[in-house]
Amino acid sequence: xxxxxxxxxxxxxxxxxxxxxxxxxxxxxxxxxxxxxxxxxxxxxxxxxxxxxxxxxxxxxxxxxxxxxxxxxxxxxxxxxxxxxxxxxxxxxxxxxxxxxxxxxxxxxxxxxxxxxxxxxxxxxxxxxxxxxxx
Amino acid sequence: xxxxxxxxxxxxxxxxxxxxxxxxxxxxxxxxxxxxxxxxxxxxxxxxxxxxxxxxxxxxxxxxxxxxxxxxxxxxxxxxxxxxxxxxxxxxxxxxxxxxxxxxxxxxxx
Amino acid sequence: xxxxxxxxxxxxxxxxxxxxxxxxxxxxxxxxxxxxxxxxxxxxxxxxxxxxxxxxxxxxxxxxxxxxxxxxxxxxxxxxxxxxxxxxxxxxxxxxxxxxxx
Numbered sequence: 001x002x003x004x005x006x007x008x009x010x011x012x013x014x015x016x017x018x019x020x021x022x023x024x025x026x027x028x029x030x031x032x033x034x035x036x037x038x039x040x041x042x043x044x045x046x047x048x049x050x051x052x053x054x055x056x057x058x059x060x061x062x063x064x065x066x067x068x069x070x071x072x073x074x075x076x077x078x079x080x081x082x083x084x085x086x087x088x089x090x091x092x093x094x095x096x097x098x099x100x101x102x103x104x105x106x107x108x109x110x111x112x113x114x115x116x117x118x119x120x121x122x123x124x125x126x127x128x129x130x131x132x133x134x135x
Numbered sequence: 136x137x138x139x140x141x142x143x144x145x146x147x148x149x150x151x152x153x154x155x156x157x158x159x160x161x162x163x164x165x166x167x168x169x170x171x172x173x174x175x176x177x178x179x180x181x182x183x184x185x186x187x188x189x190x191x192x193x194x195x196x197x198x199x200x201x202x203x204x205x206x207x208x209x210x211x212x213x214x215x216x217x218x219x220x221x222x223x224x225x226x227x228x229x230x231x232x233x234x235x236x237x238x239x240x241x242x243x244x245x
Numbered sequence: 246x247x248x249x250x251x252x253x254x255x256x257x258x259x260x261x262x263x264x265x266x267x268x269x270x271x272x273x274x275x276x277x278x279x280x281x282x283x284x285x286x287x288x289x290x291x292x293x294x295x296x297x298x299x300x301x302x303x304x305x306x307x308x309x310x311x312x313x314x315x316x317x318x319x320x321x322x323x324x325x326x327x328x329x330x331x332x333x334x335x336x337x338x339x340x341x342x343x344x345x346x347x
Contacts, residue, residue: 013258014255014258014280014283014314015314016279016280016310016313016314017253017254017255017279017280018280026242029195029198029242030242032198033198033200044257044258045255045257045258045280045283048255048283048314048315051314051315051316052315053315053317054312054313054314054315055312055313055315056312056313057312058308058309058310058312058313059309059310059313061313062194063194063313064194065315066192066193066194067193067194067195069192069193070193070195070197070201073193073197073201073204073205074198074201087290088257088289088290089257089283089286089289089290090286090287090288090289090292090320095315108208
């Protein structure tokens, strides 16, 4: 078996204003087929991607925020959100969608996918990866 | 391209997927399956309805392995396995069932 | 001569918002649209700048763009008004010209 690599998708853009957020999600879903050790980072404006209560009916653009809830099905269960990025934007964990996954190895117990990390911890996480995908 | 069901035209893309998921009616699935010379049974409809609910909730057409796992979780292992799903949808449960359900081609399918 | 200024970039990514604030005179109208609406939220690192601007300029934010991003009126800095697309058009008509801070 090939060596499993640590893949991290680094999301730094707000949704809708540009296409980066949706493109990242699509690559994550496609990449999930390759059985690597995948995680997602939400840094800077990227934290806006997982805001709860998004309703795009007024701007005639697809609301793709429900897709983040399907990531657990794709075994993408490590979502790191940077604390300082939230604070600079006046946000707390309560403003984000409660993203969860069911742990196959723990009798399908529901667990949180989101981990809030400090900027220093995020820097460490980036350092630990084999491959970084930037959006 | 267009599919005609009961005299009404439904726009489809070059691979036969419905252009607008909200246009879907059951007749779309029946007409598409008839073109494939397949008769839809209750078992087919269970999967088609499951896919529509999945899309409603998550806004994506699941890849076949995700569909299989999700069906297993919801309807049990005897339905949530690829042998069973391929027996229902021989062209591939991801692509064929999604097409009948009016969903886009699953993300990650080529 | 009156000017409507629009800002469509996130204030945390581009300097469009700060440039707009420093290049608009008193009594100007400023409309935040698209990713610019993130500037209208309370308790952010730039909220102080917007707070000062609200005192001498009319600041608006486009409602459909707020809603799309999961934001609501309760989260807005005091003094900012929400407009819909018709309100956007009215602002354009009520001013002599438009400066877009892209």
